[in-house]
Amino acid sequence: MVxxxxxxxKIAVDELTDALAVAQSAVFTDYRGISTSELTTIRVKLREAGVGYRVLKNTLARRAADNTHHTNIKSAFEGPVAMAYSSSDVVAPARVLMDYLASSKSTLKVTGGYLSNKLISVDEVAELAKLPSREVLISKVLAGMQSPVAGLAMVLNGPARGLAIVLQARMKQLEG
Known part of the structure; x- marks a missing residue:
């Protein structure tokens, strides 16, 4: 039995170690007072965004943190804690949870987060949630890079276009 x-x-610690090892970011929540149906709704919304959500046993979570390079997050495992984490989109856990909290009257509380090997506060989680997704940021950078190139092409093309217009006008003048 024992x-x-x-x-x-051991299996639970191994699974949590794997989740922590691949997590680029995580948001910690206090789930006290949440009904099972509300927790299921939260899990569905997170899953749709590619975010995992686990209710943690603090002792096992601390052991899992010791097994990874995330040892500094052990202090987050106090009281009833659940963790939303993502291995692909850094902003997704924060955005989905903060959007859910803004649109519902949930008693779920964000207690902090984890990003780039350091703990972040609730305010920093809220700021992280306001950031656009990775794809939007990349498109903005590419648009910013494309704009000067397009301007340079217009400037370089201007004299040639002007010369063509003058030559065409001179041809019309000689014909008529």
Missing amino acids: KKIREKK
């Missing part, structure tokens, strides 16, 4: 429980805990 051996089975230890084996289940």
